Amino acid sequence: MKREHAPLKSLDQALAELMAFAVPLKGSVQLDTFDADGRVLAQDLVSELHVPPQDNSSMDGYALRCVDVASVGGRLTVTQRIPAGTSGVPVEPGSAARIFTGAPIPPGADAVVMQEDCEVLSAPHDAAVHEQVRILVLPQPGQWIRRAGEDVARGTVVLHRGTRLSPAELGLAASIGLDQLPVLRTPRVALFSTGDELVMPGTILPQQMKAGAIYNSNRYFLRALLKRLGCEVSDYGIVPDQREATEQAMRAASLGHDLILTSGGVSVGEEDHVKAAVQALGELNLWQIAIKPGKPFAYGRVGQAHFIGLPGNPVSSFVTFLLLVRPFLLKLQGVGSIVPFTQSLPAHFKWPRADRRREFLRVRRNEAGGLDLFANQSSGVLTSAVWGDGLVDNPPGQRIAHGDCVEFISFAELLA
Ligand code: AMP
Numbered sequence: 001m002k003r004e005h006a007p008l009k010s011l012d013q014a015l016a017e018l019m020a021f022a023v024p025l026k027g028s029v030q031l032d033t034f035d036a037d038g039r040v041l042a043q044d045l046v047s048e049l050h051v052p053p054q055d056n057s058s059m060d061g062y063a064l065r066c067v068d069v070a071s072v073g074g075r076l077t078v079t080q081r082i083p084a085g086t087s088g089v090p091v092e093p094g095s096a097a098r099i100f101t102g103a104p105i106p107p108g109a110d111a112v113v114m115q116e117d118c119e120v121l122s123a124p125h126d127a128a129v130h131e132q133v134r135i136l137v138l139p140q141p142g143q144w145i146r147r148a149g150e151d152v153a154r155g156t157v158v159l160h161r162g163t164r165l166s167p168a169e170l171g172l173a174a175s176i177g178l179d180q181l182p183v184l185r186t187p188r189v190a191l192f193s194t195g196d197e198l199v200m201p202g203t204i205l206p207q208q209m210k211a212g213a214i215y216n217s218n219r220y221f222l223r224a225l226l227k228r229l230g231c232e233v234s235d236y237g238i239v240p241d242q243r244e245a246t247e248q249a250m251r252a253a254s255l256g257h258d259l260i261l262t263s264g265g266v267s268v269g270e271e272d273h274v275k276a277a278v279q280a281l282g283e284l285n286l287w288q289i290a291i292k293p294g295k296p297f298a299y300g301r302v303g304q305a306h307f308i309g310l311p312g313n314p315v316s317s318f319v320t321f322l323l324l325v326r327p328f329l330l331k332l333q334g335v336g337s338i339v340p341f342t343q344s345l346p347a348h349f350k351w352p353r354a355d356r357r358r359e360f361l362r363v364r365r366n367e368a369g370g371l372d373l374f375a376n377q378s379s380g381v382l383t384s385a386v387w388g389d390g391l392v393d394n395p396p397g398q399r400i401a402h403g404d405c406v407e408f409i410s411f412a413e414l415l416a
């Protein structure tokens, strides 16, 4: 077999090219705020009000005028009661308002004293007599008051277009009164697996599998990954390792989809027909990347659709999806910034065999604050991705000694 001599493209170069191809999709929709988790804002959201709307109490206690409490132990007459959801009247000199968390500060008051720092002096059930309260601390102006607009000031942009919405963002949008949100349309993705050896779970019992057959695992995690990114998935199932069948599937998938995503069949063997099919029907812009696992990665176009071919080996497929397809799909949806957060952590393992390619090792954080390595780093061993909670991004040619600091990317970051 012929050896490859041309240098492979680096991951950074491939990612930059891929991102340049990922032009954000046109079209947005209004969604109920309840349903917008994970979607991307199509417009800036500007607040038409202050949040909170008025100065309000952050404690259950008494609102008062600091000038009326010259010393610890001063007494005030409680002339009003302001539960949350109501509003009070001006606080006259020498008086205090019983107040509860979230209730507006009445005019004239400039501090709240929490009830734990007060002593009630007369029974409240005698309607004729106002309750008296003794203030056991010296109040400071502004204490226990949440200021109007301290969360959001009227007229400001609270969330920018291109923001991917998560639960906190939904809450913030609701706090400025929005029950509907403008979000970008999500990508329509056609998915298929290639490989004559593949069998769908549920169609053949494990003990009846023919020699050479394996269950299709990629289809399951790829569909789940696509769904997490909000994509609409058309699943074309398993396509046989034949040129004609591959072209046929590719042609069908190119209609009405933004992306055709395939797994397997994109390597250099005679049974790999995906690359040739894309070249025949459209164009191939990227092929093979200097990473391990994941070298046989391809990008191109078929008709109006983008094409991404992932390697067949499950770990290669999984890792290249996280490193390349995820940012691609987020950019299609208009997300502004997508660089994953990495952390420098000590390796509690050795990696004596440096590789010419940049490697992504499956590791797990341990309680001592370091990283353990999964023993089998083969690209076919999906257990490594389950056992691990992230990847070590190891530069080309880099050996790792016990205790060396390495770059860790958590799966949590890449699966969000
Ligand atoms: P390929 O890229 O088609 O040469 O496949 C590389 C390796 O990945 C082979 O051992 C395949 O059997 C395996 N493989 C390909 N597709 C899948 C799949 N969908 N699920 C599990 N393993 C697969």
Ligand code: MG
Binding pocket: 194, 195, 196, 241, 264, 265, 271, 312
């Ligand atoms: Mg194959």
